[in-house]
């Protein structure tokens with residue numbers, strides 16, 4: 001964890017901390033053991049099935065540079081005006097203590113992402129931005145394929161239930177997100193792959209991985225689970241998981257040197273379900 005996000009978190013904390021606290025009151029019980037290696041959508045490496053999306057590899061030293069913490073001044077987005085609660089907001093914050101509300105939320109403007117291999121589905125604005133990102137990346141010989149993007153509540157519920165039946169709830173919670181808690185359900189997230197690196201740390205070292213780490217923000221995307229932030233985001237470094245938040249927020253976070261949405265908006269860390 002770097003010093004900058006902590007400092008910024010304190011500076012930006014005000015009003016939204018209250019909102020976050022209220023939001024958490026609605027959550028159910030069902031404590032889950034803490035798992036730093038849990039993937040929101042995933043299967044533990046070695047137990048992956050075709051139904052799983054994100055694998056959960058070990059974090060490697062090579063994952064240290066996400067390229068997102070330095071740079072030029074950029075347009076700002078006011079923390080106090082960003083809608084981080086509405087499931088249809090492009091700036092919604094979803095994590096293990098902030099489920100989508102309603103948890104059955106499904107976006108209404110899903111479209112197929114054009115001109116990007118993989119045939120994935122995302123919300124219209126995010127899909128257009130993904131096409132633009134891919135075009136820019138491909139122009140630098142850093143093209144990629146989308147492994148998975150939108151995933152419905154029912155698909156996530158089925159996936160989780162399958163794992164829970166096979167391995168028990170406690171084990172399933174270590175590698176599979178509960179329905180309603182996955183960014184993929186917003187239609188704003190996508191997992192991308194290249195050069196044989198699919199949901200693996202090696203993606204960070206591919207041309208595509210390096211490109212998106214440096215340039216995804218220019219198209220409104222974050223590498224949502226940056227290195228060394230499991231205690232904040234609840235997930236290990238996932239260099240392949242891109243989250244669309246819009247250019248204003250992506251640029252503002254980059255300008256502020258803050259890597260996570262939780263820290264930028266002054267929210268409670270979300271290492272595990274409550």
Ligand SMILES: [Zn+2]
Nearest residue numbers: 041054191241
């Ligand atoms: Zn993902």
